Amino acid sequence: MSQTLTEVPAVAVIGVGGTIAMVPTSAGGVSPQLTATDLVQAVPGLAEHRLSVVDFRRVPGAWLSFADLDELLAAIDEAMSAGAAGVVVTTGTDSIEEMAYYLDLRHTRPEPVVVTGAMRNPATAGADGPANLLAAVVTAADPAARDRGVLVVLSDEIHLAARVQKTHTTSPSAFASPNAGPAGRLVEGTPRWLTGPVTRRSVPTAYSGPAATAPRVLLHTVTLDDDPAFLADAESRMDGLIVAGMGVGHVPAVLVEPLTKAAAAIPVVLASRIGRGPVLTGAYGFPGSERDLLDRGLIPAGFLDPLKARVLLRTLLASGASREQIRQVFTADVS
Known part of the structure; x- marks a missing residue:
């Protein structure tokens, strides 16, 4: 039985930049210029979902800092406090395996955070960003994604942030979880889970000792x-x-x-x-x-x-x- 739009869980899409948001520049090459709204509007099928959109950054994945990620965590928490059942973060694949793991260490709420991106920019034939974004939204809206922490979704595969690695510089199927395999896959547009929720590491905001400022x-x-x-x-x-x-x-x-x-x-x-x-x-x-x-x-x-x-x-x-x-x-x- 299909759900009505009002019954579909709300998902917040937070745009950070990366190849998924890149377009050609007059000087040559591509750079991240598309907003989160631009990305959402370009994806067939997203009209069936209740979405809120946050244009957080428009930067390459290699530019991100831990300070950026702390601000991103605050934006994620704000979206969930406003009622989002899940959050999708669009970002660059250069640093996705590190940034997703950092978010996973800090994110303790049951609502899922799903990180996605693209290996091919929107101006390229066969651009993978729209399909990845749709798969990420569907995963974030799935009640079975709760209590799994931060997930990485690309190429119709769902990976745990603690396991995922980038294994190829250019392939659209660049991401894998070598030690365990994906936690799930998108089959006919629906998440199919291959594993149950797992025990995760999390790091409290502060231990009892003195915190190092920007530790090296x-x-x-x-x-x-x-x-x-x-x-x-x-x-x-x-x-x-x-x-x-x-x-x-x-x-x-x-x-x-x-x-x-x-x-x-x-x-x-x-x-x-x-x-x-x-x-x-x-x-x-x-x-x-x-x-x-x-x-x-x-x-x-x-x-x-x-x-x-x-x-x-x-x-x-x-x-x-x-x-x-x-x-x-x-x-x-x-x-």
Whole structure:
């Protein structure tokens, strides 16, 4: 039985920019100029939904800052407080896997937040933005999306913010969740869920400790024959450090000393540069192995990829979490 328009849950669409909002410029290339209203009006099928529209930003995804995302969280909360059953955020895909995860760490209400974008701009043949926006609105309006936190919807796939990764620079099907697969798919315009709600990490606005102001968190990707000079005195320059190690969490022997020194002073999190699979905790025992590094005070990232590990560590530091609280959050058994 079809719903009447007044029975359809209200969805707020908040435009942030990105390729989905880009049009050609006189100087060449494209830039984000379309408003959120422009995007909504260009999508067949959205007339069946009750929508409110907020033109929040018109910027490339690479320009976003954590300060922008804090303002975006306030806009999301305002929309939900005004009665929206869900919120759709249109943004750039360059940073979507990081920004969606940050929103997920901060968003604690049951109403869903669905982040979407496009790989092809509106002036391109086969532009994917309209279909992605429609799928995102349908997902945000689905009662089964409640209590799932922040979702990323592109190419008719629904991904959890904590799992999704951008896996291709240009393909319309660029997004995947390598460690678990999508949480759902759009089938004939309807969300079909493949998993139930999962246990999520969330970071309180403030822990009991002093919050770091704009904490500096370095992400260092370990490479063959790496130079320890890059990590020398990292603890004096940074508030936290993410190490994207080789394989299951290994580093060259020359990095053991600077990492040991850093871990004695600041939180150092060990992730894998692979982006698929977990960091191990006890399989190998040589200097620079995951077991050796964890014994020296590094914190395992589990299944979190390096980009999301950096977002989580920075969010915890900005909230005043202690070293022990940071360790507990990273090592918690969550999906």
